[in-house]
Amino acid sequence: MTTITADDDHDPHAAHDDHGPDKGLTRWITTTNHKDIGTLYLWLAFIMFLTGGTMAMVIRLELFQPGLQFVEPGFFNQMTTMHGLIMVFGAIMPAFVGLANWLIPMMIGAPDMALPRMNNWSFWILPFAFTMLASTLFMEGGGPAFGWTFYAPLSTTFAPDSTDYFIFAVHLMGISSVMGAINVIATILNMRAPGMTLMKMPLFVWTWLITAYLLIAVMPVLAGAVTMMLTDRHFGTSFFDAAGGGDPVLFQHIFWFFGHPEVYIMILPAFGVISAIVPTFARKRLFGYDSMVYAVASIAILSFLVWAHHMFTTGMPVAGELYFMYATILISVPTGVKVFNWVSTMWKGSMTFETPMLWALGFIVMFTIGGLSGLMLGVAPVDTQYHDTYFVVAHFHYVLVTGALYSIIAAFYYWVPKWTGHMYNETHGKIHFWWSTIAVNVLFFPQHFLGLAGMPRRIPDYALQFAEFNMISSIGGFAFGLAQVFFLYIVIKTIKGGEKASDLVWEGATGLEFEELSSPPPYHSFTVAPDIK
Amino acid sequence: MIFNKLSERLSAALAGVLSMLFVSAADAEYALNMTRGVTPISRDLYGLHMIVLWICVVIAIVVFGVMIWSIIYHRKSRGAVAANFHENAQVEVFWTVGPLVILIAIAIPATATLIDLEDAKTNADINLQVTGIQWKWKYNYIDEDLVFISTLAQSSRDVIKDPAGHENYLLEVDQPIVLPINKKIRFLFHSDDVLHAWWVPALAVKQDVVPGFINDSWAVIEKTGTYRGQCAELCGKDHGFMPIVVEAVTQGEYEQWLVDKKAEAAAIAESADKEWSMQDLLAQGETVYKGNCAACHGPTGAGIPGVFPALSNSPVATGDPAGHINIVMNGKAGTAMAAYKSQLSDVDLAAVITFERNSFGNSVGDMVQPSAIKNSR
Ligand SMILES: [Cu+2]
Numbered sequence: 001m002t003t004i005t006a007d008d009d010h011d012p013h014a015a016h017d018d019h020g021p022d023k024g025l026t027r028w029i030t031t032t033n034h035k036d037i038g039t040l041y042l043w044l045a046f047i048m049f050l051t052g053g054t055m056a057m058v059i060r061l062e063l064f065q066p067g068l069q070f071v072e073p074g075f076f077n078q079m080t081t082m083h084g085l086i087m088v089f090g091a092i093m094p095a096f097v098g099l100a101n102w103l104i105p106m107m108i109g110a111p112d113m114a115l116p117r118m119n120n121w122s123f124w125i126l127p128f129a130f131t132m133l134a135s136t137l138f139m140e141g142g143g144p145a146f147g148w149t150f151y152a153p154l155s156t157t158f159a160p161d162s163t164d165y166f167i168f169a170v171h172l173m174g175i176s177s178v179m180g181a182i183n184v185i186a187t188i189l190n191m192r193a194p195g196m197t198l199m200k201m202p203l204f205v206w207t208w209l210i211t212a213y214l215l216i217a218v219m220p221v222l223a224g225a226v227t228m229m230l231t232d233r234h235f236g237t238s239f240f241d242a243a244g245g246g247d248p249v250l251f252q253h254i255f256w257f258f259g260h261p262e263v264y265i266m267i268l269p270a271f272g273v274i275s276a277i278v279p280t281f282a283r284k285r286l287f288g289y290d291s292m293v294y295a296v297a298s299i300a301i302l303s304f305l306v307w308a309h310h311m312f313t314t315g316m317p318v319a320g321e322l323y324f325m326y327a328t329i330l331i332s333v334p335t336g337v338k339v340f341n342w343v344s345t346m347w348k349g350s351m352t353f354e355t356p357m358l359w360a361l362g363f364i365v366m367f368t369i370g371g372l373s374g375l376m377l378g379v380a381p382v383d384t385q386y387h388d389t390y391f392v393v394a395h396f397h398y399v400l401v402t403g404a405l406y407s408i409i410a411a412f413y414y415w416v417p418k419w420t421g422h423m424y425n426e427t428h429g430k431i432h433f434w435w436s437t438i439a440v441n442v443l444f445f446p447q448h449f450l451g452l453a454g455m456p457r458r459i460p461d462y463a464l465q466f467a468e469f470n471m472i473s474s475i476g477g478f479a480f481g482l483a484q485v486f487f488l489y490i491v492i493k494t495i496k497g498g499e500k501a502s503d504l505v506w507e508g509a510t511g512l513e514f515e516e517l518s519s520p521p522p523y524h525s526f527t528v529a530p531d532i533k
Numbered sequence: 534m535i536f537n538k539l540s541e542r543l544s545a546a547l548a549g550v551l552s553m554l555f556v557s558a559a560d561a562e563y564a565l566n567m568t569r570g571v572t573p574i575s576r577d578l579y580g581l582h583m584i585v586l587w588i589c590v591v592i593a594i595v596v597f598g599v600m601i602w603s604i605i606y607h608r609k610s611r612g613a614v615a616a617n618f619h620e621n622a623q624v625e626v627f628w629t630v631g632p633l634v635i636l637i638a639i640a641i642p643a644t645a646t647l648i649d650l651e652d653a654k655t656n657a658d659i660n661l662q663v664t665g666i667q668w669k670w671k672y673n674y675i676d677e678d679l680v681f682i683s684t685l686a687q688s689s690r691d692v693i694k695d696p697a698g699h700e701n702y703l704l705e706v707d708q709p710i711v712l713p714i715n716k717k718i719r720f721l722f723h724s725d726d727v728l729h730a731w732w733v734p735a736l737a738v739k740q741d742v743v744p745g746f747i748n749d750s751w752a753v754i755e756k757t758g759t760y761r762g763q764c765a766e767l768c769g770k771d772h773g774f775m776p777i778v779v780e781a782v783t784q785g786e787y788e789q790w791l792v793d794k795k796a797e798a799a800a801i802a803e804s805a806d807k808e809w810s811m812q813d814l815l816a817q818g819e820t821v822y823k824g825n826c827a828a829c830h831g832p833t834g835a836g837i838p839g840v841f842p843a844l845s846n847s848p849v850a851t852g853d854p855a856g857h858i859n860i861v862m863n864g865k866a867g868t869a870m871a872a873y874k875s876q877l878s879d880v881d882l883a884a885v886i887t888f889e890r891n892s893f894g895n896s897v898g899d900m901v902q903p904s905a906i907k908n909s910r
Contacts, residue, residue, distance in 0.1 A: 315740065315748035350609040
């Protein structure tokens with residue numbers, strides 16, 4: 001069909017690296033190029049981020065004051081559900097896949113991803129999945145309103161008809177993720193330039209390799225859960241229906257067996273990004289590379305063994321609760337190692353604070369706060385008081401917003417000069433950082449207090465003693481939302497033009513993408529394998 | 534108007550932040566921190582929470598302190614030159630083993646508290662069965678043969694658009710549960726429909742309420758008073774509107790309350806035997822409808838298209854009384870429509886059915902008498 005065949009890319013003698021992409025829309029629909037697909041993923045993630053963010057604004061608007069002013073409770077539940085689903089599956093995950101597409105071939109000295117056509121498919125499934133998911137909001141009975149964790153039987157016997165669309169959308173997202181993961185693994189294991197041994201790979205590549213295995217392991221579990229929901233809803237099974245001999249708690253076990261590794265799917269690549277940025281701006285090699293790799297691997301393995309810490313109040317036996325408590329708090333050991341290593345990388349460095357470094361430092365501080373509140377939540381008896389309150393909401397927004405999202409934004413500022421050949425505007429980047437960071441703490445820090453004072457999560461209205469902190473939180477929310485509109489402006493402006501970036505981009509940059517490739521890089525990254533020292 | 538209110542709230546919010554910064558820790562504690570509660574377990578949990586919190590604060594201070602130190606002193610603009618080290622086996626072992634020791638120090642008291650927390654089965658003085666129902670709680674004093682349903686008070690529902698100044702908004706119910714102090718109370722939890730969670734922070738009881746399972750938990754309340762809580766597990770549309778109120782009283786007051794409450798129940802049961810007038814049925818029916826049915830079928834009987842059917846012009850609500858009585862009493866399996874015979878009295882059932890047949894534009898004109906309900910039980 002296309003005139004570019006994958007084989008051409010492997011022929012080191014053909015002077016194909018200058019032939020450039022197709023023109024117009026077909027370029028984007030038929031593309032098999034890792035950079036184009038990376039760009040598509042990143043734009044999809046951004047659009048989804050703004051969509052899910054708009055829903056968050058609706059939530060914070062309703063919670064601005066006590067009383068029901070703007071939306072009905074049923075619609076409020078649809079907003080919290082969709083906000084969660086869209087941010088997890090539509091924003092954070094695709095953004096990391098976008099980064100993987102752009103960066104992995106350039107970092108390991110490969111011309112492209114190993115399976116370019118599958119790459120195209122795994123992207124193009126997603127717009128359909130999310131259109132289908134979003135369309136449920138306009139159906140009779142409304143969209144999914146059972147939370148992003150969709151616990152049965154609220155999501156089965158008691159769910160609106162549109163739930164079937166939700167199930168199908170989740171299936172599509174799962175297929176896309178698994179295809180993306182297979183591609184990452186095939187690329188990393190087969191396409192490294194000669195001399196690029198596993199223990200020489202940049203940490204971003206390592207974290208993605210491990211993440212890809214996690215994806216392949218758990219996305220089928222998620223698919224299983226939604227399929228069991230489907231058969232419960234329509235084909236007479238009773239997996240989760242107590243009246244038919246089923247077990248509603250089984251749903252939670254299955255969901256969290258997927259869900260807990262999923263949490264690490266959203267944070268391991270972030271570790272990779274931070275491990276690239278901090279050494280560059282500290283002008284010092286990453287401290288403890290080997291222990292970083294082992295820490296990521298142990299976090300990944302432990303992530304399969306702790307799922308029921310989301311279920312301490314379901315009525316588990318004491319022995320089960322004790323085991324899950326011990327296993328959970330154990331994860332803070334390898335996670336701590338990572339933070340200590342980043343801090344040691346800065347120690348006795350020669351630091352400068354360009355925008356990517358600011359976001360990375362923001363990540364380290366606020367991810368640590370989220371990690372410490374996670375340690376508190378892991379202490380099973382006290383989780384009796386924390387569970388399902390705003391304390392949990394605060395915790396996971398610290399790790400996902402100021403964790404995962406901050407790393408994605410840091411990655412954007414760090415690599416966008418390489419991708420486009422244009423420097424972003426440093427003043428704008430810094431304003432974006434400080435504005436976001438102040439706002440996000442006004443938004444989420446008071447939620448710790450709300451949770452401790454007894455405010456449950458997922459409620460559209462609350463008692464009067466929660467009024468002040470909710471109002472503060474909402475104000476922070478609107479400010480944070482606005483800051484991301486400013487980010488959209490920065491992104492577009494940087495793509496359109498800007499000061500010319502040098503090939504190395506950053507004084508302290510290391511890695512093949514900076515040392516061996518021009519800014520912007522050629523359409524096919526490495527047509528000749530680079531020399532690895 | 535709106536702006537006045539807004540500025541009022543904004544200044545309250547500002548005052549909140551300021552008090553957070555300046556007011557003494559003891560005063561601020563109420564809004565900022567976990568409650569100490571009124572049970573032995575709640576105190577243990579508070580203590581454990583504070584220990585772990587302080588450990589976290591210390592870790593944060595050390596980590597961020599080192600970070601800030603290097604940000605200040607190891608910056609290029611100060612002429613710092615990067616050192617060359619990039620590993621050190623000793624420190625790496627140290628900060629793997631160090632945290633491990635801290636974790637063990639946390640795990641030991643946590644284990645003891647957890648085992649205590651789960652000890653509901655032994656030596657209970659009172660057994661209280663709690664059933665979660667969309668969106669209310671049913672309480673069964675098993676040893677006393679006393680059952681009633683507790684829902685959000687009408688006074689909270691009335692101010693839902695603008696609750697400013699309404700004390701205990703969303704945390705008040707029509708019928709609170711009353712429990713004696715210094716007795717071990719065992720709660721048995723069960724759900725009739727979806728998951729809920731029964732949570733009263735001051736008692737440190739939070740337990741999921743699961744269909745098909747009976748979970749348990751316990752509390753010994755050490756101080757008289759009124760303790761409020763909420764459903765903590767998303768359970769559908771009105772998840773935010775199913776509060777819990779516990780009144781802890783002395784043993785004597787508790788026994789008196791039992792006597793009164795049982796007499797009240799007997800009077801209600803008895804009133805089923807008398808003939809009711811249309812007017813009385815309609816008046817009673819409206820109250821029952823607002824408290825039990827309006828959440829789904831809507832205050833005007835319009836329902837929610839695609840989820841909950843409308844009752845105005847409904848073939849069931851305007852058709853044969855037997856069919857109408859049947860769906861309200863027995864519900865419909867596999868849907869959100871519950872079997873109300875286990876929740877409402879004969880009088881309330883008769884009243885709400887009569888009300889539905891003659892409201893929202895329905896004008897069947899007939900009456901359902903409580904005796905008819907009693908006979909079809
Ligand atoms: Cu509930």
